[in-house]
Amino acid sequence: MSSTSRVDQSGGEAAAFTFSVEARDPSTDARAGLIRTGHGEVPTPVFIPVATAATVKMLSPDELQAAGVTMVLGNTYHLLQQPGVDVVDAMGGLGQFMGWGEPTMTDSGGFQVFSLSDTRRVTEEGVSFRSVYNGRPLTLTPESALELQVALAADVIYALDECSPYPSTRADVNRAVDLTGRWARRFKGTWERTARESRWFQDCFLVVQGGMFDDLRRKSVEQMVVLNPSGFGIGGLSVGEPPEEMIRVAALCCALLPQDKPRHLMGVGTPRDLLGAVAAGVDMFDCVLPTRNGRNGQAFTSVGVLNLRNARFKIDGDPLDTDCDCYVCRNFTRAYIHHLQMAGELLGMRLLSLHNVAYYQNLMAGARAAVRAERFGEWRRQIETGWEMGY
Helix, strand or coil: CEEEEEECCCCCEEEEEEEEEEEECCCCCCEEEEEEECCEEEEECEEEEEECCCCCCCCCHHHHHHCCCCCEEECHHHHHHCCCHHHHHHCCCHHHHCCCCCCEEECCCCHHHHHCHHHEEECCCCEEEECCCCCCEEEECHHHHHHHHHHHCCCEEECCCCCCCCCCCHHHHHHHHHHHHHHHHHHHHHHHHHHHHCCCCCEEEEEECCCCCHHHHHHHHHHHHCCCCCEEEECCCCCCCCHHHHHHHHHHHHHHCCCCCCEEECCECCHHHHHHHHHHCCCEEEECHHHHHHHCCEEEECCEEEECCCHHHCCCCCCCCCCCCCHHHHHCCHHHHHHHHHHCCHHHHHHHHHHHHHHHHHHHHHHHHHHHCCCHHHHHHHHHHHHHHCC
16 A cells, blocks of 8 residues: 655644555456545546546536546646636635535646647746737746645646657657656655645656657656655657557556556546556546547447437437436437437537546446456456447
């Protein structure tokens, strides 16, 4: 078991962040575990919906809880600009601001180093952007990323990193690995000096980079492990590389990282990606796909992805997924959701988003149960066979 002790502002000991691996699958590297935070427990493997602007798009906190969600992830870059970190801070932090009483996580804003490559400049000090909201300049450093996330008051916070695009030259990836390592040391050092002063203890994760280069992944892992964070993000994947390369690199990182710390594959992904990465030893995932695809008429199901705008669903009286017991599948037909989609009704987007989030949660719950039953490989084959059979 990995644990981080914490001290509250009054000097007394508060609940510790812990992670324990409770079961392993004998035929794969899949594992089932439990993260404990001051705001609750997170069974792993877990899918974490993205609450970019302090909201998982289209869904309320009550709906998220009913769907089985145990943690959400906020985006520091976006919250910095709207409504402003000072507003979130004044309202009691991210969870209290959005009416979510369960664990929260924030990224560092570092993904925008990658996604806003046309409007940013990376230096030793940090990264400078032009705001996508108003064009004004802003800068993130390892220290300011920490300060912002302290104000957001998430349970788990991330160090600033540089994510290399795919493809990148070895020289460019190596430079990004070394810069990410130096930023991580600055972030972790500042966190260690200031954590006791925070109103709410936050556990820090550091990000492993290295692109598709095995030796650079090893180098990055070594840089991060020596800093002894609470957990590790596996970054720089799902950025355009083939899916099999993503899983291969994730598996390499899992093999190199400590067994007693959680591993978070950042920004991933499709249901197939999740199962491949769980088999490789990944514990945590986040992605916008369930809600983004839901807003665009798509449902993830046990028989593959359905496009509810397709005319074949016009008089289909079945639920979205006969194997799903979520609110949507218990109460609505494919025909009704098709109608909502064709009529442009927001309810159609909401129902598909809710089902997709529930589907991801159920998929991870199934993975946890299969690991505990020591049959993850067999269970995974059954799930993937269902997708391949299709509608």
